[in-house]
Amino acid sequence: MFNDLSTPLSYLASRRSGRPREMVGPGPGPAELDAILALAMRTPDHGKLAPWRFVVVGSDQRDALAALLDRALDQNDPSAGPAHRQKADDFAHHGEALVVLLSAPVIPHKIPVWEQELSVGAAAMNLLHAIHAHGYVGSWLTGWATYDPLVEDAFRLAPSERIAGFFFIGSPGRELEERPRPDPNAVIRHWTPPL
Ligand SMILES: Cc1cc2nc3c(=O)[nH]c(=O)nc-3n(C[C@H](O)[C@H](O)[C@H](O)COP(=O)(O)O)c2cc1C
Known part of the structure; x- marks a missing residue:
């Protein structure tokens, strides 16, 4: 069982994102989404800078997002064929x-941008946890749209701001499957102090 909410440990041991293309209803309503975002903001943040922003794309704005991606392909990737356009839609x-x-890093500031970006990653993970704790599945995707100048303009990004990801939220349309996880021996080592 994935995203087993019976205890904090069982949840963390079974946490799994959903596949956006397989998501179905229900999803969170506006009040639940506010609660999810409030939880996501309880994130480690050196200097209390809140170097992240959450932009909610309303259900009634999805066609506008699709039109934006289509325009971005027109402008920045004329080689995009029908399959690519369909994928964007x-x-x-x-x-x-x-x-x-x-x-949204605060620049200039004595807290390095790297640390502020780490806080963005933490907010992202926390957002996924908050989504799952509400009984939904989330998914963090980037893709070309994340780096497209027209999309960046449309999301009113300041010059120092960047899109960290698109977070899709819903219910799994089919059973989630395990994803291979790293071998602990490959990623954990014990420090040897210099002599
Ligand atoms: C910054 C970032 C961007 C990602 N972008 C994509 C993406 O564009 N497409 C994709 O299939 N997975 C992407 N992933 C991977 C998924 O979000 C997810 O981490 C993966 O499916 C593992 O799921 P899990 O949450 O169950 O561990 C991205 C992950 C991160 C951290």
Whole structure:
């Protein structure tokens, strides 16, 4: 069983994202989404800078997002064929709710941008946890749209801001499957102090 909410440990041991293209209803309503975002903001943040922003794309705005992605392909990727365009349209319509997370570092500041970006990653993970704790599945995707100048303009990004990802939220349309996880021996080592 994935995203087993019976205890905090069982949840963490079974946490699994959903596949956006397989998401179905129900998804969170506006009040639940507010509660999810409030939890996501309880994130480690050196200097209390809140170097992240959450942009909610309303259900009634998905066609506008699709039109934006289509224009972005026209402008920046004229080689995009019908399959690529269809994929972009699907992307714009995945899930029941959509939040775009922005990295919004405070510059200049004595807290390095790297640390502020780490806080954005932490907010992203916390957002996924908050989605799952509400009984939904989330998914963190980037893809070309994340780096497209027209999309960045449309999300009103300041010059120092960047899209950290698109967070699709819904219910799993089919059973989740395990994803291979790293071998602990490959990623954990014990420090040897210098002599
Ligand atoms: C910054 C970032 C961007 C990602 N972008 C994509 C993406 O564009 N497409 C994709 O299939 N997975 C992407 N992933 C991977 C999925 O979000 C997810 O981490 C993966 O499916 C594992 O799921 P889990 O949450 O169950 O561990 C991205 C992950 C991160 C951290």
